[in-house]
Amino acid sequence: MKGKNIFATRWGVIGVGAFIGVLAPLLQKLGNPGNMGICVACFERDIAGAVGLHRAAVVQYIRPEIIGFVLGALIAAYIFKEYRPRVGSAPIVRFVLGVFAMIGALVFLGCPWRAALRLAGGDGNAILGLMGLTFGIWIGTLFLKKGYNLGRTQPTHAAAGWMLPLIMVGFLVLMLIFPQAEGQDKSGVFFYSLKGPGAMHAPLLLSLIAGLGIGFLAQRSRFCTMGAIRDTVLFGQTHLLSGFISLVVFAFLANLVLGQFNAGFAGQPVAHTQHVWNFAGMALAGLAFALAGGCPGRQLFLAGEGDGDSAVFVMGMIVGAGFAHNFGLASSPKGVGPYGVAAVVIGMLVCLFIGFTMRKKIA
């Protein structure tokens, strides 16, 4: 028996929420886009752009924070002997959920992490997003109560769990070989944004260190923004919620100190004011996260501790970002994309289909 994990206590998860809450506005100060100190969906979308899965010129950058999240969790899992290589719980379903989670998030313009950070930066549109997120997760809990599950994982080779971490190492190495060249939109294998959010980033090393720190602590604390809402709705348990609220409160305070707080709806950074679609986009994302058992951050941390199915979900999100931009599904500050509304409707139908049909008895 190992010693007690202090990060898994209520004060532990509150502390981790506070850590992330302070770090995200600092990363924004250091160069990351507005109210986007950290955004798992946006950053995976930027990675999709950097490798050319979509060609939206303003969102192309290999975000070191994402690399850090996975590797930080891997390091923590090995140090505390929690590395458990496992695969085989309906990976293709998790891939599809990842695709639609990303599409929903890009209709809103942010994952639950960014919804919290947008709120903490004064962006009123985030309220609609968080309401939608809660609504989507609530639908997910109804399925969970009816026996929805994707089946058991199986233990596997240690190396099988290294696949996503190794992909991240590969991205990091390639980034060092092909760094951004001044005024060039391509360097070696990667695309880089010259303007827009993709061109805004903190220095590589600082982004990577912040990501590693968050990945390490989040693995220890099991920090999860979807679980925060799900556990409250499903069990009346507010353990994870206290971490999520802590993130909002500390990000708000940090934004005040750094002069980054601007209250309002119109003209917020990387945001639109179409309330219905802010709500609906996040409802789709929330349902997909609930059916997949974790928010996009948590999926990265789980992948770091050896969960191959979470790694598949992450790949689904990255591929989903490709679809979102190539098909004109993603929103922009001007509003939803030409096919964004249709994509949200289809995504909802797909998620409902998954929720209704996958209720295997757990024998």
Added chain:
Amino acid sequence: MAETVDARGLSCPQPVIMTLDAIKNGQDREIIVLVDTDTSKENVARAAESQGCRVNEAILEGEGYRINITKE
């Protein structure tokens, strides 16, 4: 007799749902829950304690843990 809940390989929140179901609807006073991750171990213990159950120290077993819960 103790009821055994095998939650190995199941992802969040299945182990907690199964444990709470056993606490509320099971006949036995003793419940043994098998899990394979530390996260599940913590979540199951937290949920059982919130129901007023006594949770004994989890025992390492194979690739996971065996958690012994007693309904009070």
